[in-house]
Amino acid sequence: xxxxxxxxxxxxxxxxxxxxxxxxxxxxxxxxxxxxxxxxxxxxxxxxxxxxxxxxxxxxxxxxxxxxxxxxxxxxxxxxxxxxxxxxxxxxxxxxxxxxxxxxxxxxxxxxxxxxxxxxxxxxxxxxxxxxxxxxxxxxxxxxxxxxxxxxxxxxxxxxxxxxxxxxxxxxxxxxxxxxxxxxxxxxxxxxxxxxxxxxxxxxxxxxxxxxxxxxxxxxxxxxxxxxxxxxxxxxxxxxxxxxxxxxxxxxxxxxxxxxxxxxxxxxxxxxxxxxxxxxxxxxxxxxxxxxxxxxxxxxxxxxxxxxxxxxxxxxxxxxxxxxxxxxxxxxxxxxxxxxxxxxxxxxxxxxxxxxxxxxxxxx
Amino acid sequence: xxxxxxxxxxxxxxxxxxxxxxxxxxxxxxxxxxxxxxxxxxxxxxxxxxxxxxxxxxxxxxxxxxxxxxxxxxxxxxxxxxxxxxxxxxxxxxxxxxxxxxxxxxxxxxxxxxxxxxxxxxxxxxxxxxxxxxxxxxxxxxxxxxxxxxxxxxxxxxxxxxxxxxxxxxxxxxxxxxxxxxxxxxxxxxxxxxxxxxxxxxxxxxxxxxxxxxxxxxxxxxxxxxxxxxxxxxxxxxxxxxxxxxxxxxxxxxxxxxxxxxxxxxxxxxxxxxxxxxxxxxxxxxxxxxxxxxxxxxxxxxxxxxxxxxxxxxxxxxxxxxxxxxxxxxxxxxxxxxxxxxxxxxxxxxxxxxxxxxxxxxxxxxxxxxxxxxxxxxxxxxxxxxxxxxxx
Numbered sequence: 210x211x212x213x214x215x216x217x218x219x220x221x222x223x224x225x226x227x228x229x230x231x232x233x234x235x236x237x238x239x240x241x242x243x244x245x246x247x248x249x250x251x252x253x254x255x256x257x258x259x260x261x262x263x264x265x266x267x268x269x270x271x272x273x274x275x276x277x278x279x280x281x282x283x284x285x286x287x288x289x290x291x292x293x294x295x296x297x298x299x300x301x302x303x304x305x306x307x308x309x310x311x312x313x314x315x316x317x318x319x320x321x322x323x324x325x326x327x328x329x330x331x332x333x334x335x336x337x338x339x340x341x342x343x344x345x346x347x348x349x350x351x352x353x354x355x356x357x358x359x360x361x362x363x364x365x366x367x368x369x370x371x372x373x374x375x376x377x378x379x380x381x382x383x384x385x386x387x388x389x390x391x392x393x394x395x396x397x398x399x400x401x402x403x404x405x406x407x408x409x410x411x412x413x414x415x416x417x418x419x420x421x422x423x424x425x426x427x428x429x430x431x432x433x434x435x436x437x438x439x440x441x442x443x444x445x446x447x448x449x450x451x452x453x454x455x456x457x458x459x460x461x462x463x464x465x466x467x468x469x470x471x472x473x474x475x476x477x478x479x480x481x482x483x484x485x486x487x488x489x490x491x492x493x494x495x496x497x498x499x500x501x502x503x504x505x506x507x508x509x510x511x512x513x514x515x516x517x518x519x520x521x522x523x524x525x526x527x528x529x530x531x532x533x534x535x536x537x538x539x540x541x542x543x544x545x546x547x548x549x550x551x552x553x554x555x556x557x558x559x560x561x562x563x564x565x566x567x568x569x570x571x572x573x
Numbered sequence: 574x575x576x577x578x579x580x581x582x583x584x585x586x587x588x589x590x591x592x593x594x595x596x597x598x599x600x601x602x603x604x605x606x607x608x609x610x611x612x613x614x615x616x617x618x619x620x621x622x623x624x625x626x627x628x629x630x631x632x633x634x635x636x637x638x639x640x641x642x643x644x645x646x647x648x649x650x651x652x653x654x655x656x657x658x659x660x661x662x663x664x665x666x667x668x669x670x671x672x673x674x675x676x677x678x679x680x681x682x683x684x685x686x687x688x689x690x691x692x693x694x695x696x697x698x699x700x701x702x703x704x705x706x707x708x709x710x711x712x713x714x715x716x717x718x719x720x721x722x723x724x725x726x727x728x729x730x731x732x733x734x735x736x737x738x739x740x741x742x743x744x745x746x747x748x749x750x751x752x753x754x755x756x757x758x759x760x761x762x763x764x765x766x767x768x769x770x771x772x773x774x775x776x777x778x779x780x781x782x783x784x785x786x787x788x789x790x791x792x793x794x795x796x797x798x799x800x801x802x803x804x805x806x807x808x809x810x811x812x813x814x815x816x817x818x819x820x821x822x823x824x825x826x827x828x829x830x831x832x833x834x835x836x837x838x839x840x841x842x843x844x845x846x847x848x849x850x851x852x853x854x855x856x857x858x859x860x861x862x863x864x865x866x867x868x869x870x871x872x873x874x875x876x877x878x879x880x881x882x883x884x885x886x887x888x889x890x891x892x893x894x895x896x897x898x899x900x901x902x903x904x905x906x907x908x909x910x911x912x913x914x915x916x917x918x919x920x921x922x923x924x925x926x927x928x929x930x931x932x933x934x935x936x937x938x939x940x941x942x943x944x945x946x947x948x949x950x951x952x953x954x955x956x957x958x959x960x961x962x963x964x965x
Contacts, residue, residue, distance in 0.1 A: 448770075
């Protein structure tokens with residue numbers, strides 16, 4: 210078993226961060242501005258806190274079961290049949306969210322970088338690249354996450370800091386002026402953007418140092434919350450809440466509008482736009498791997514190379530299903546709440562609470 | 574084994590060489606300036622309103638609502654041996670809308686139009702007279718993903734064709750000249766640069782905006798920035814002169830430089846403004862609001878007159894007081910004008926109430942126009958002369 214434990218603290222941290230931060234960050238300031246105006250950043254921090262709780266439950270579940278793989282935990286807890294159903298639903302959620310994300314990503318790319326490249330071609334290239342990485346198993350995946358974390362966040366944070374130049378910090382005012390109902394709705398929709406931390410189920414069994422996991426998990430959630438809050442604040446500073454409401458993808462428009470004084474290149478945002486490829490790609494690959502792993506176990510396929518190959522066409526079809534960008538967001542708004550409640554609350558809690566019963570039966 | 578190695582290489586060559594978005598750079602023209610003028614049929618929209626959205630051949634109706642000019646640098650003139658910016662060339666089309674303009678311009682040119690580098694938009698004031706047309710244009714500018722949102726926007730009363738063909742003395746093209754003018758705004762308070770992004774944001778907030786105005790000085794044949802246009806509810810409301818712009822800047826607390834002058838015994842005394850610290854305070858309730866704008870200007874004495882010493886506390890104090898009173902009065906008049914005549918709040922009062930007095934804002938949000946019109950605005954400017962140059 211020892212050679213299987215190869216993921217370090219940084220590996221876990223970067224895996225969770227890059228899986229969570231994906232295409233959601235493009236439109237996130239817009240949905241926050243729509244629902245709570247200037248209070249988006251407070252909502253983000255609260256939502257981050259709620260998601261950390263859910264993540265801690267995941268940790269407890271894995272810890273109680275002695276760090277065995279996720280599917281075995283489910284089989285031990287809820288039995289064979291039910292675990293198959295749960296695993297299928299979870300993987301349906303992952304496939305759904307990465308497909309919708311894929312479509313949004315493609316639309317953004319087509320809008321800003323590759324105007325005439327066919328949607329189908331962008332999808333195929335992304336899926337094949339993802340497939341190649343998934344075939345490299347968990348070790349390759351974690352290594353990839355570790356590297357991309359640095360490539361993604363260092364430039365983006367530098368760019369965002371430049372963006373503060375044109376902004377006015379007082380646009381973040383006033384604070385806490387909405388009805389409690391609005392906050393509740395906003396917190397719920399804010400948690401959607403945190404989807405992806407369930408990857409912890411996959412990674413935790415491979416951890417080297419078991420003691421420091423809890424702290425690393427919390428750190429990663431804090432990092433994500435701060436990053437999201439920063440994006441929301443900078444968008445508000447730059448565009449004010451009235452204009453942020455109008456923009457489909459405020460974060461991208463923001464990057465395009467940033468002017469670096471005295472820079473020797475003008476209109477350099479093409480470079481930054483390519484960074485977004487990584488933002489989506491890491492989310493995609495991690496979720497893809499996890500759902501591949503689940504499908505492999507459910508149907509006893511024995512190898513993730515086969516199961517991921519089976520999933521690839523499904524992703525392609527679901528991503529192409531919506532007719533236009535409006536339909537993409539409509540479908541996503543309809544289905545996401547159900548999936549989120551299922552995977553954030555239902556699955557972790559059921560695994561945590563039912564555990565005792567099952568063990569007693571086994572003892573008998 | 575060999576086959577296994579060669580097949581991927583061949584496939585790479587086949588699959589990776591194609592590119593849908595490839596445009597050679599010499600096949601592009603980089604539009605640097607867009608001028609939008611009203612076209613021939615600008616006022617005649619009766620025919621258009623009759624058309625139902627589902628009728629066939631709607632493109633056939635040739636309504637030349639806009640007349641658009643695209644200016645671009647002549648890249649072929651750039652090259653080894655030639656330094657600096659090149660002269661601009663122009664493409665002018667009559668079009669129904671902005672997108673139609675691009676289509677028509679592409680039809681006229683051998684190259685592909687690229688809008689990503691646009692530095693300047695010149696609007697004819699006629700556009701601002703027609704809010705519906707202005708909204709159409711704005712929507713296009715906002716929606717366009719590649720358009721540079723940080724470009725400058727100016728308004729003019731002249732024909733745009735005349736403007737873009739003007740040859741400035743210092744630069745080879747007008748957009749370089751205007752962007753240079755705008756950059757010098759930290760030395761000249763009468764210039765107020767506004768980017769497209771700012772205009773869009775302001776219009777989204779309350780439908781009001783200010784846009785700098787340029788005009789041609791007929792006698793000297795110069796292009797000058799001459800004040801600002803005030804837009805209310807997407808419609809031109811009026812103009813402010815350069816001096817009024819400087820006062821507006823003081824009240825907004827955004828002034829970066831510039832001069833102020835008073836006359837004393839028939840001699841001009843000039844100070845150079847170096848810094849401003851503006852504080853906005855508000856008292857009152859939803860029936861009557863009172864805004865107090867306190868601005869402190871710091872400056873340097875630039876010009877006095879020979880034979881009189883200024884290096885004394887009392888002397889400086891009297892000059893300071895004279896300046897303070899003069900500027901305060903000026904500002905109050907401008908504030909009244911904005912309030913009563915233009916009915917536009919460009920001092921940031923609305924912003925202030927919304928941000929710092931949220932509970933009051935909720936009460937007055939719906940009839941802000943009325944509240945603003947009845948509010949008292951007191952301006953108190955305090956001028957401090959910190960330095961007097963190198964002679965007594």
